Amino acid sequence: MAEARPGVLTRLATTARSHVRSFGFAHGVHPPEHKELTAHLPIRRMPYPNEVVLPLRQHAGKPAKLVVAKGAYVERGDVLATADGFVSSPVHASASGRVIDIGWWPHPDGSMAQAIRIEVAPYSAQVARPRMVPDWHGLTHDEVIRAVQEAGVVGLGGAAFPTHVKLAPPRDLTIDTIIINGAECEPYLTTDHRIMVEYPDRVHFGVRIMMHALGVRRTIIGVERNKPDAITALERTKPNDLDVAILPLTVKYPQGAEKMLIKSVLDREVPSGKLPASVGVIVQNVGSAATLAEVFETGLPLVERIVTVSGHGIRRPANLIVPVGTKTRDLLDACGGLTDDAAEVIFGGPMMGTALADLDAPVIKGTTGVVVLAHDEVRDQASLPCIHCGRCLEACPVFLDPSHLASLARVGRYEEMAEAHLADCMLCGSCTFVCPSNIPLAQLFNLSKTALKRRPAVTA
Amino acid sequence: MTPSVDRSMPRPAAMAAGHSDGAPLVITASPHLKGRDTTARIMWTVVATLVPIAGASIYFFGPSALLVIVASMIGAFLVEHFLGKGGTLRDGSAAITGLLLALTMPPGTPMWMAALGGAFAIAFGKLIFGGLGFNAFNPALLGRAFLQAAFPTALTTWPKFGGSWWALRGDTFALPFMHPHETAVVTAATPLGLMKFEGKSTALSDLLLGTTGGSLGETAALLILVCGAYLALKRYLDWRIPSSVLGTVAAFAALLHFANATRYPSAAFMLLSGGLVLGAVYMATDPVTAPVTKAGRWAFGIGIGVLVVVIRIWGGLPEGVMYAILLMNALVPFINRLTRPRVFGAPRVKVTS
Numbered sequence: 001m002a003e004a005r006p007g008v009l010t011r012l013a014t015t016a017r018s019h020v021r022s023f024g025f026a027h028g029v030h031p032p033e034h035k036e037l038t039a040h041l042p043i044r045r046m047p048y049p050n051e052v053v054l055p056l057r058q059h060a061g062k063p064a065k066l067v068v069a070k071g072a073y074v075e076r077g078d079v080l081a082t083a084d085g086f087v088s089s090p091v092h093a094s095a096s097g098r099v100i101d102i103g104w105w106p107h108p109d110g111s112m113a114q115a116i117r118i119e120v121a122p123y124s125a126q127v128a129r130p131r132m133v134p135d136w137h138g139l140t141h142d143e144v145i146r147a148v149q150e151a152g153v154v155g156l157g158g159a160a161f162p163t164h165v166k167l168a169p170p171r172d173l174t175i176d177t178i179i180i181n182g183a184e185c186e187p188y189l190t191t192d193h194r195i196m197v198e199y200p201d202r203v204h205f206g207v208r209i210m211m212h213a214l215g216v217r218r219t220i221i222g223v224e225r226n227k228p229d230a231i232t233a234l235e236r237t238k239p240n241d242l243d244v245a246i247l248p249l250t251v252k253y254p255q256g257a258e259k260m261l262i263k264s265v266l267d268r269e270v271p272s273g274k275l276p277a278s279v280g281v282i283v284q285n286v287g288s289a290a291t292l293a294e295v296f297e298t299g300l301p302l303v304e305r306i307v308t309v310s311g312h313g314i315r316r317p318a319n320l321i322v323p324v325g326t327k328t329r330d331l332l333d334a335c336g337g338l339t340d341d342a343a344e345v346i347f348g349g350p351m352m353g354t355a356l357a358d359l360d361a362p363v364i365k366g367t368t369g370v371v372v373l374a375h376d377e378v379r380d381q382a383s384l385p386c387i388h389c390g391r392c393l394e395a396c397p398v399f400l401d402p403s404h405l406a407s408l409a410r411v412g413r414y415e416e417m418a419e420a421h422l423a424d425c426m427l428c429g430s431c432t433f434v435c436p437s438n439i440p441l442a443q444l445f446n447l448s449k450t451a452l453k454r455r456p457a458v459t460a
Numbered sequence: 461m462t463p464s465v466d467r468s469m470p471r472p473a474a475m476a477a478g479h480s481d482g483a484p485l486v487i488t489a490s491p492h493l494k495g496r497d498t499t500a501r502i503m504w505t506v507v508a509t510l511v512p513i514a515g516a517s518i519y520f521f522g523p524s525a526l527l528v529i530v531a532s533m534i535g536a537f538l539v540e541h542f543l544g545k546g547g548t549l550r551d552g553s554a555a556i557t558g559l560l561l562a563l564t565m566p567p568g569t570p571m572w573m574a575a576l577g578g579a580f581a582i583a584f585g586k587l588i589f590g591g592l593g594f595n596a597f598n599p600a601l602l603g604r605a606f607l608q609a610a611f612p613t614a615l616t617t618w619p620k621f622g623g624s625w626w627a628l629r630g631d632t633f634a635l636p637f638m639h640p641h642e643t644a645v646v647t648a649a650t651p652l653g654l655m656k657f658e659g660k661s662t663a664l665s666d667l668l669l670g671t672t673g674g675s676l677g678e679t680a681a682l683l684i685l686v687c688g689a690y691l692a693l694k695r696y697l698d699w700r701i702p703s704s705v706l707g708t709v710a711a712f713a714a715l716l717h718f719a720n721a722t723r724y725p726s727a728a729f730m731l732l733s734g735g736l737v738l739g740a741v742y743m744a745t746d747p748v749t750a751p752v753t754k755a756g757r758w759a760f761g762i763g764i765g766v767l768v769v770v771i772r773i774w775g776g777l778p779e780g781v782m783y784a785i786l787l788m789n790a791l792v793p794f795i796n797r798l799t800r801p802r803v804f805g806a807p808r809v810k811v812t813s
Contacts, residue, residue, distance in 0.1 A: 031493050187493060259804065272805035343486055350492040357487055371492075379488055384499045384551055385593035390698070390752035398804035403752060404796075421803045429491030436499040437593075443489035 024250030025260040027397045029430045031187050031253055031351060033226065037310045037317040038190040043198055045321040046334045048120050052095050052325030053105050054080060055115040058364040059154040060161045061087035068116065072099045077128035077300055080116050083149055089162045089365075090152045091116070094303040094323035096124040106358035108328075108347045108367065115362070118325070131299040136209050141168075144213040148292065151301040152365070156287030157181055157192075157256065158348055160366030163288050167213055169277040176280040178216050179265050180207060180289055182223040182230065183249060183256035186349025188310045189369040192286045194319045195306060196223065196230035199290050200237040202297075206289030207244060209296055214282065219244045221286070222265045226251045253351060254428040258283045260397050272424050287368075307363055309335045313342030313372030322363050329359040331370060343375040351429045384437040392431035392441060398424045402431035402441045409444040414452045422448060502696045503552030509687040510559050510742070516683055517676035520621070521567035524629040525676050531571035533558035535578025543587050553592050557581050560600035560742055563677025564735060564782070565607070568619050568630015577607040597789045598749045601782050608782075618673045620648035650674045651733040652778040655725050667732035678735040688741035697745040700757040705740035706731060708765025716773065724773065736768060739781035749789045756792075756799035763788045 057063040064081035068074060074093040081091040097120040105115035134147045148164040155161045169175055180203065184192040196203060207219050223231050225248045234246045249255055249264050259270045261283060268279040276283050291302055303324055310317040315336030322331060328345065332338060338345075346353040347361075350371050363370070392402035400421055408417045422445060429442040517525045536558030540549050548554070558578045565574060581603025589595040608615045619629035650673050651662035666672040670680030677684070692699040713730035731737070744750065744764055751760050764784045771780025 029495070031491075031495075263804075269805050271807075272803060274805070344488065344492065345485055346490075346492055350490075352490050353492065354490065355487040355492070356485070359485075373492060377493070378486060379492060379494050381488065385591060387499055387502075387593050387747045388750070388752050389499075389502070389747040390754075390757075393752055393801070394754075399801040400803060401752065401796075401800055404800075421806065424803055424805065427490075432491050433493060434495045434497075436495075436497045436502055438494065438498065440489055442491060446489070 024252055025255070025263040025397060027395055027399065027430070028252040028254060028260070029395050029433050030251075031433055033251075034188045034310070035190050035193070035226070037188065037312075038308050038319055039193055039227075041190075041194070041317070041319050043194050043306055043319045043321060046323075046326070046331065048095055048126060048323060049326050049330035050120055050122075051100075051327065051330075052097075052118050052120060052323055053115045053327060053360075053362040054091050054094065054118070054325040055105065055107055055113040055362065055364060056081050056091060057107065057113050058091065058160060058324070058366065059089040060159060061085075061089065061165070063114070064088060064091045066102065066114075066116070068099055068102075070099055070102055073097070074099060074118065075129050076124075076126050077131070077303055086149075087162060087165055089154050089164075090150065090301075092152055092301040092303050093118060094325045095120045096126055097121045106361040108356060108361045108364060109354055110357050128298075128300050128303075133299040134296060136212065136296045139213075141213050141215070144209070148295065151295040153288060153291050153295060153302050154365050155285050156291060156305060156365065156368070157285035158352070158366055158368050160364070163284065163292065166282055166284065167210065169214075169275075169282060173277045174280055175214055175216050175277060175282050176218060177266060177282075178207065178210055178214065178219040179261060179276075179281055179283045180219060180221040180286055181256055181258070181261055181283055182221055182227070182234075182286040183261060184227070185224060185251075185253045185255040185257075186351055186353075186368070187253075188371045189308045189349050190310070190319055191306050191308045191368050193227050193230055194308075195286050195290050196227065197233050199293075200230075200233040202290040202293040203234065203286050204237055204239055204244065205293035205297070206284075206291070208239065208242060209292055210282075210284065210289065211242060216282070217243055220265050221246045222249050222255075222261055223247070224249050224251045224255055253430060253433075254397055254426075257397065257426055257428060259426075272421065302365060305363070305365060305367070307331070307367055308369035309372075310369060311342075311346075311372035312374040312377060313339050313344070315339055322367075324365055325362045327360050327362050328356060328370065331363060332359070332372070338372060339374065341374045341376075342372050343378045344373045346371045346373065351433070352427065380438055383439045386437055386439060389436060391434040391436065395430040395434045397428060397430060398426070400425055400431075402445075405448075406439055406441050406444050409448045412451075414448050414455065417445075417448050418452055422452070425449075497696075500551050503556055505694065505696055506691065506742075507552055507555045507559060509691055510556070510563070510677075513563065513677045513680065513683055513687060513738075514559060516670055516680045517563065517567075520670055520679065521619070521629055521676060522625045522627060524567045524619075524632045527571050527632050528565055528567065528569050528574045528676060529559065529562040531574035532562035532565070532578040535575035535580075536561070536582045537578075539579045539582040539587070543583060545591055548592065551592060553586070554582055557586065557599045557603070560677075561603045563738060564600065564604045564675050566615060566618050566630070566675055568617060568628070568632065569607075569614055570631050570634035572634065572636055573607060573611055573614060577603040580606045593748055595748060596792070597786055598743050598746050601743055601786050601789075604782055605786065618648060618650050618653075621671060621673045648673050650778065651729075652772065655729070655733070656772070656778040661725060661729055662733065664728055664732060667729070675735060678738045681732045681737040684737045684741050688737075688745075691741075691745075697741070697747075698750070698754075698757055700754060701745045701750060701761045702740040704758050704761025705744055705765045705768070706736070708762045709736060709768055712766060712769040716769070730769065730772070734772075734779045735781045739768075739785055740764070743781075744785050744788075749792060751792050751795045751799065753796060753799040753801060755801075756795040759795055759799065760788055760792065763791065 101117040107113035153163040345356040540554035585599025585602035654660040714727040716724035767784035
């Protein structure tokens with residue numbers, strides 16, 4: 001029937017649009033990538049350190065509840081602390097050994113946190129106890145969720161949001177697409193890149209489990225175009241029986257931010273203050289997908305992760321399999337130690353990562369990388385007044401007016417900042433990166449967010 | 461059962477996380493990377509692109525031009541140095557103000573007036589508001605407005621173009637309160653003055669190259685455009701502002717010219733004469749006194765363009781660029797508020813606050 005077919009003009013317009021669409025989002029910045037330091041290096045396993053320290057708080061949500069006592073001997077993969085409620089995640093021993101202490105320990109976020117110290121058994125082969133591997137085929141949605149939670153899987157992209165919570169979206173929302181985040185837009189980091197290149201089948205297996213659990217028929221893996229080998233590897237191992245597509249994305253920071261990724265991949269805009277599920281999407285990191293595959297292949301919970309150690313302040317940059325709880329000091333030593341002009345150790349990428357206050361702070365589940373900056377790379381602390389050049393407005397991926405917000409922050413007008421959509425700021429730092437006057441915008445916004453949280457709600 | 465927690469555990473050496481050998485590590489807030497452009501770099505690049513324009517003015521108007529530039533910059537520097545917050549000379553904004561102000565003055569302006577103008581521009585155009593970034597009006601134009609109000613004769617006396625390069629173009633070395641010196645300088649009206657009061661046009665080639673009467677830096681339209689294009693390419697100025705100013709003037713003037721060719725000058729004449737190009741490229745684009753949003757910058761430029769034509773055609777003055785920009789400067793906060801972009805994920809309906 002000729003009438004039923006879309007008109008020539010409509011078809012032309014659709015074709016044109018698909019060619020014009022660049023699979024990107026508006027605004028954003030282009031920081032130097034520096035990925036060449038580690039992008040070509042295969043993932044290696046680091047030797048077990050003498051001691052691991054496992055904080056009870058490694059994920060977004062309530063800290064885990066302690067179930068071991070000082071002096072206990074634990075095997076790799078044993079439960080040390082259980083999830084405290086649904087939005088929480090258990091902590092497992094990342095190495096066999098003796099619990100020598102339970103108490104306060106420096107946390108990578110700069111605070112102190114309750115942590116379990118394990119003296120690693122020096123002659124242990126570090127093989128996990130044999131365990132039942134749940135057969136995901138036969139599991140219901142709820143059983144998959146429980147298995148994922150019990151394995152302590154959290155988002156490995158940095159935020160460490162428990163994966164099982166994301167797999168259980170509110171029942172009134174229909175999820176039609178899973179987006180796998182392989183953007184890895186932070187400079188220096190190549191963790192996800194190497195996972196996609198070396199373990200593409202694990203990523204696809206993880207996707208298969210998620211699609212099964214959620215009953216979702218479509219998955220799109222978004223990868224920035226600067227990782228052609230990752231795209232090739234994923235294409236090569238793509239399953240034939242599932243609707244999985246690999247989508248090359250514009251290279252731009254913050255492409256890997258959930259809302260930006262959804263905009264780039266599906267051209268959907270997550271409403272302000274809402275979750276991705278409200279537009280029918282669930283986003284998972286490629287590392288989380290690969291870990292999910294491992295959990296259902298071997299039964300081993302999340303006890304180790306892949307960490308990029310990079311930067312011009314480290315002697316031998318590397319992509320390493322690191323037991324969770326490895327102290328930064330040991331990790332840096334495994335990479336040849338710091339160079340003489342090392343100036344700052346950052347957990348995570350250099351755009352959103354946190355500078356480390358103590359080298360005893362351990363690698364946790366959400367640690368995507370450790371970047372050591374050299375002296376000349378450290379940001380200057382002096383700043384000039386705002387000259388209203390407008391660059392921050394052109395950089396902000398969520399279209400805020402950072403210069404206006406900063407002037408409010410300086411005088412403590414936090415309520416007005418809230419009205420000006422401060423909550424939509426995800427602290428990506430794009431504004432700060434481009435600011436010619438070197439104004440610490442992201443820091444001001446972070447402080448303002450904290451101040452607003454502390455303040456009792458003001459009634460008008 | 462709550463397992464006991466040993467709170468007396470020795471607190472590890474927190475902070476000052478020095479590695480065994482080498483300097484202590486620092487802790488700064490994210491992001492830890494920084495783009496290459498700095499405010500000082502932007503400002504000094506603008507100064508650098510003004511140098512050829514200043515050079516052209518010296519070539520056209522002789523030593524007087526150089527002396528006016530030097531005097532104006534000294535005035536600006538002294539005030540910035542002694543009244544500024546300290547160290548602010550390095551950001552380069554005082555250099556821009558002093559230089560730009562000089563470029564708006566007639567070649568024969570006495571040096572003391574130029575210096576006073578530079579001092580006024582920095583003190584009352586910038587520092588009184590709180591320094592760089594806080595001023596509402598373009599400091600150079602405010603200085604120029606002050607001079608024109610205080611010394612209307614000196615600021616509207618234009619030496620005739622040409623003659624010996626060495627000849628002074630006016631009472632350059634005059635002192636305050638001195639009676640006007642009867643110099644041999646031949647004065648002539650500027651192209652805009654000729655047009656307004658005598659209905660005479662000037663050859664476009666003269667306007668383009670700068671071989672005509674006028675203020676120091678406003679005559680060589682082509683050179684200014686080239687320098688401005690360089691800054692726009694480096695993204696040190698927003699091309700939207702000069703484009704919308706010049707585009708609006710061209711469109712408006714062309715419309716008038718089309719309606720009555722004998723009464724209204726052509727669009728090309730309007731574009732190239734007076735301080736329009738200098739104003740559009742270097743004054744209206746001052747980021748401090750221009751809107752921050754893209755839409756706002758278009759609106760700002762269009763507003764300036766319309767005002768320039770209105771003042772030139774129907775106003776009492778032959779030139780209106782200065783007042784057009786200053787007037788639009790005053791509207792910048794409103795333009796910013798009205799053109800703030802829609803926040804990502806916010807409802808598309810405009811919410812007025």
